[in-house]
Amino acid sequence: xxxxxxxxxxxxxxxxxxxxxxxxxxxxxxxxxxxxxxxxxxxxxxxxxxxxxxxxxxxxxxxxxxxxxxxxxxxxxxxxxxxxxxxxxxxxxxxxxxxxxxxxxxxxxxxxxxxxxxxxxxxxxxxxxxxxxxxxxx
Numbered sequence: 323x324x325x326x327x328x329x330x331x332x333x334x335x336x337x338x339x340x341x342x343x344x345x346x347x348x349x350x351x352x353x354x355x356x357x358x359x360x361x362x363x364x365x366x367x368x369x370x371x372x373x374x375x376x377x378x379x380x381x382x383x384x385x386x387x388x389x390x391x392x393x394x395x396x397x398x399x400x401x402x403x404x405x406x407x408x409x410x411x412x413x414x415x416x417x418x419x420x421x422x423x424x425x426x427x428x429x430x431x432x433x434x435x436x437x438x439x440x441x442x443x444x445x446x447x448x449x450x451x452x453x454x455x456x457x458x459x460x
Contacts, residue, residue: 355449355450355451355453355454356453356454356457357454357457358390358392358393358454358458360450360454361392361450361451361453361454362387362388362390362392364446364447364450365443365447365450365451366387366388366392367388369438369441369442369443369447370387370437370438371386371387371388372440374440375438375439375440376388383401383402383403384402385411393412393414393454393458396411396412396422397412397414398410399411399412400421401421401433401434403433403434405432405433406421406430406431406433406434409421409433412455412458413455414455414458414459415455415456415458415459415460416455416459417451417452417455417456420455421433422437422451422455423451423452423455425437426438426443426448426451427448
């Protein structure tokens with residue numbers, strides 16, 4: 323099974339399953355995720371870019387998920403975790419190869435804690451992150 327299919331299978335097991343339309347958008351209730359702006363507003367602003375985690379001022383792991391330009395900043399970046407420095411954080415078009423997505427899904431192995439480590443991330447928010455990664459290749 324290819325990695326993208328594996329991520330989609332994992333995401334569908336999260337409940338509230340939604341099929342991915344051909345244009346790469348994913349509906350999250352009444353919200354459609356297609357761009358960095360969408361994922362920033364729907365996911366990062368409410369779960370990741372808090373004052374204690376991945377904000378501009380307190381970017382744990384040198385990961386700022388608050389200021390614009392997130393996609394470009396993540397391109398070519400790898401994990402800062404000692405055992406996982408070869409793990410690409412963000413692979414455009416390939417959520418399964420994106421370490422960031424695996425951290426959110428909890429399939430990251432022994433490379434640090436799952437994310438977010440405080441609070442919850444909904445199945446719709448997971449699908450939004452996957453859609454953003456898929457659409458980054460277009």
